[in-house]
Amino acid sequence: MTNSAPGSQCTNLHLQGMLEFETQIFLDIIYSDGLVIGAKGLNLDLVIFNILKTYCDPGNLVIVLNATEQEEKYYTKKLNDPNVYNTTGSTNTTEREDVYLSGGIHFVTTRILVVDMLKKRVPIDKITGFIVLRAHRIFESCQEAFVLRLYRQSNKTGFIKAFSNSAQSFTIGFGHVERVMRALFVKELYIWPRFQSMVIESLKKRAPNVIELHIPISENMKKIQMHILDLMNMTVKELKRLNSSLELQEITVENCLIQKFHKILQAQLDVVWHQLSGRSCQLLADLKTLRHLILTMLYSDPVTFYSIVSGYRTKEYAQNASWVLLEPAELLFSQSHSLVYNKDKEFDPEFCPKWEPLMELLKVEIPNEMKKCNNQDATILILCSDYRTCYQLNKVLRYGPLDYLLREAKKRKLNINKLSKSFDDINSAEIEKISEAGNASNKKMKGEDSKNRATT
Template identity: 50%
Template sequence: MLEYERQMFFDVLHSDGLTVCAKGITYEKVLQNLLKIFCDSTTLVLVVNCSDYEEKLLTSQLDSQHVHESSTNATERERVYLLGGIQFMSTRILVVDLLKGRIPIELITGIIVVKAHEIIESCQEAFALRLYRQKNKTGFIKAFSRNVEAFTYGYGHVEKVMRNLFVRELFIWPRFHATIQKSLKPYEPVVVELQIPMSQNMILLQANILDIMNYLVKNIKSLNRLVELQEITVENCVTKQFHKILQSQLDSIWHQLSSQTKLIVADLKVLRSLMITTLYHDAVTLYAVMKKYRSTEYALSNSGWTILDSAEKIFNICKERVFNQNDEFDPEQCPKWKSLSEVLRKEIPTDVKETAGKIRKKEERQKYLRQQVKVLVLCQDARTCYQLNQYLTQGPEKYLFHMAMKNDVTVAKLAESYRHINREDEPNPFRIQQVQVKPKEAVLKESTSVEGSTSKTGFLKERIAKRRAEAAKKEAEEEEARKREEEEDRKKVSEMEAELLAKEESEEYHCFRDSYILTMSQKGDANRTMTDDGELDDLCDITQLENGEFESFAEMEQLDMTRIEKESSRPIVFIQTFKSEINGIASLDRTLEEIKPRYIVMYHSNVTAIRQIEVFEARQQRTELTRVRVFVIIHSKTVEEQSYLTSLRREKQAFELLIDTKRTMVVPEYQDGKSEDAITMLQKAQEVSSRQAGGQAADEQLPVTPRIIVDMREFRSDLPCLIHRRGIEVIGDYILSPEICVERKSISDLIGSLNSGRLYNQCVQMTRFYAKPMLLIEFDQNKPFHLQRNFVVSGDAGSSNADIMQKLQLLTMHFPKLKLVWSPSPYATAQLFEELKQGKLEPDPDVAALVGSDEAGGPSEMENIAESSNPNIHDFLIKLPGINSKNIGKVMRKCKNLKELLQKSQEELRELLGTELHAKMLWEILHVAHKPVLGEAAEKPSASKFKRGFGKRNF
């Protein structure tokens, strides 16, 4: 470990706390060594909130029999808990096992939480930590996070996170920390920054896009003067955090914004995407994207930016970058491509020679020259990774034509510079025949010259007239031939397009991967020479870099450097993104450790990647001559550079805010939850009510902890955590009392259940077994309490309002007893449940399990009755006075049909229903004539109603 990692390790080991690191300053080594200490059967340490890759990486690094993964079987998990060691598990399983008592809480040594910035009050991790700290006052809690900017969102976010984690210490590790500076400064890599100017067209594109962004930002602020929109600036519009900024500022008031404001928000995201495409991708891709935004359909659905003068300039410039003045396909190449080729073919070979010349000893110099040259090229996304791979292996012309065919760009003619891809000496499946057309001016010039050279005699005049006729005929024939050749040219372009698309389909799997490996061809082998000592020249690899050609090599997902080095001594170029979708930023750390590159080319700028390279080089502790060389290719004075500087500034401001917060923060002694005085541990049931004369009535009897039975599937939501926080015991559809059952639905769940019909079946079950069924419709606390069509910022789409309301109306008509409850947030729901339970009996979990739950072993008796009976007769009986959910099952078992029920006496009904009141109510409704309303003549009861076979049908 480095010096700062050792200091971080000792801080975490000796005290519980929250550790916040800067981007690229990872805590993986600290966590790995911390787990090694507790990797024993005598301890039980739980690791939560880990990604799948982090879990696999730590498991492979620890390589111990005492490291266990979470099992899906409850019995197996109970057995593994007793084995001790390190347990990686999901939070939902941990919460359920803590509530069910499957895990020995008092034997837990501690809990380690990663990605701690996500721990909010209502999340499952906070729920698990609260359950753990209630019964275990001695175990430790250690939390880690590398996202410092997340702690700046909202008021007092870091204090809330620490309170939810039950920690009192905050450890801050920014890049400018003195210990980190001391660890990394002596081994800084050699950095060469190449500032590449953009082309004139790219500069104009950037200026026009920024002009439109500035116009839209001013427009959105003028339309919403009462809304705080300080973070919506042109500078933030081009950063990666722009979507999060929009979501945090506008999601809660989205339904209050005008339609024009919503269109502007969508257009700002479109313009940011155009800016990224301009800087990172090729001219053909940008032109294809702009064609979509110039369509009539899009013109009718945007805020109007497409009719601005700047937008028209953007459209024209995009076309000029692809087609020349003669309307020939001649796209502009990316400026960084040429710089990348120069770095690979000139800068790196020159540096190898210069470095070798500085080594005095011949043996060491030869050893250095024999080392395989490994170059790592880092870029932002998988599309750019694919772009660079195709550029280096196929060349810019073939790649750009390929992209034109892929994006349906019409190509009628090719420029002269693109004809070399169809040379006859190259086996090229995309060959287009060269077309040479004799210009019309040449024909006219020829005929004119002939005419001027003749004599003025009559005989010659006839010859001239004849020649003119022949020339006109020849001109017509040549014009027709030229048209045929142009048609053949277009036809062959179409054939070329078809072949390209066929090749693209065959290579579809290989497109847009996040890593590639290239090597140099043997073209430079002819330049191998023998030295005076009879040895092969050591500069052969350098010659291949200068003169060789790139070709694809092995798959990078199954990276085996030993095999690669054995199979090829040629220079190798690795192309990879800064982070992969599966492994995240850890993929770059793995690549650096595996291949140990001699040169790194940063095609794009990234703060995290630069620091990862710094940490890697500090671990190697090499001399200055043998350190890694880093070439940074960047467009100076552009949005790319500004975005990089903005990310640095935002991180620095976040750390400064965190340092000031730590200096002024007041942390209570009981915040760690280890004392009985912890405020977060106080249950509301133990509070004394001032209405009971100082609590005299409460002293007479022991307090009863309120209890709610929760369906296991509901532990994916935040509500069980908030219910437990209010002092209500969660056992484990929310059953509030023997009569009250609540089916909770979020907005997305409600729409899905209404469309699939699942909600109807759930309501049928609730109304059969519970007297007071309720449907709770719960909104997200960060979104408006308003049923709208969709949330454009969050992308949470749904059905229309009319469809939802109509289906809810039909639902209430079918189930008159069903009550609809609307809740603005999980916090309001928890408070509502607490109020509904006041004065009610506590539910029995065994009875609830019989009704049917995830933990039931099989179908219950009541379920069997419900399935075997006629649901229409069931619904008719439940509406009769005296029959409820408790006694309807007995009635349907004892009476075969309605006729048998009518023959029961009042005494028999009392034995059947359980109470005399219910028996009297049912007997009177069946046998006593009731007076009609408003003095109408009463009809005498007639038994003829039941003589038509209606009552003979079995239940």
């Protein structure tokens, strides 16, 4: 095993299936150490795959950091090379030493790698280089930064190539890009936004036919959203009143709704967290709760949302969280009740706004398009933002919206004294079966809870 020069093996390499901008990223990063920051949606998998293929040789020792289990399986299967190793905790130390000496590509967790480097099980001076995925997370556990520092102390010639698809993560805090690059020991920065000319030209040639549908939320949901925003506004004002000496400009109602809210809180308050009173900490927890409620209302079903909201209407919770006692909270509780029950107190839940358009697309629009194209074997792929939405849509498409909502209500033990007329199409035997399934699910959950408590 030898310490090869970066890019020494890629002169005659055939780059597989890359677009023009991906080829340019590859050529930029293969010959020099650096940090590649791509816009969200620009897939860097092919670039990383071709880099791995370049160094997949027993004469090299390349270590990949921050790869998920799915990525390890993907690259291992795609490379299909005996010189690719997945090092886990189940491998004993002697075997790991032999595997490192065999060279090739190694997917190793930072927890194992830190120990192996400190114990001198890894020939650090023989490492060809590191490939760091999700470079924006290098400070979350600090283990990756520690590994690279140990590496650079003993090896001045090996490469470090880092990649990130989260440009927004570098906008939080002062000089975050510079700090990350310093921790990565790289000097070159390659930024690839979507408006870059080469990216535009590459994607324009293969532009898909996109039809965007804007689905409005119901009137009930609009009112609930307004009440939650009022509560968030009151909470933010109270937080700033209690901490007038601190700079809390970034903590606003608008920022509470964005995906990076937790990182904004961390950047603003980490330094002064020990100075905050118990009341201030509770207000911050309330903000997170209210943010969770508004997102649950938009992305979950009405029954689940009502069940979660009802869980906060208790004396025990109100003793700590004061937002429950405010007037908008009372309006929130009553309005969320109307999402599930009608004026006659019958179980009559609203559907999620996106369900009906989705049903129409699947039953009418797509079959009509298939007939026009004389295509009878088309596969319909529905992409979701998370696993919960996948589970939800799977059940809705399998059982139907009414059946799914009734199952959820039984599972969450909602009071159902009477069903509305919309449930007339579901026969009593089916309803009884759903009730039995809900009771069985609840018993199972209770059994697991008691088992966990006993174990604890």
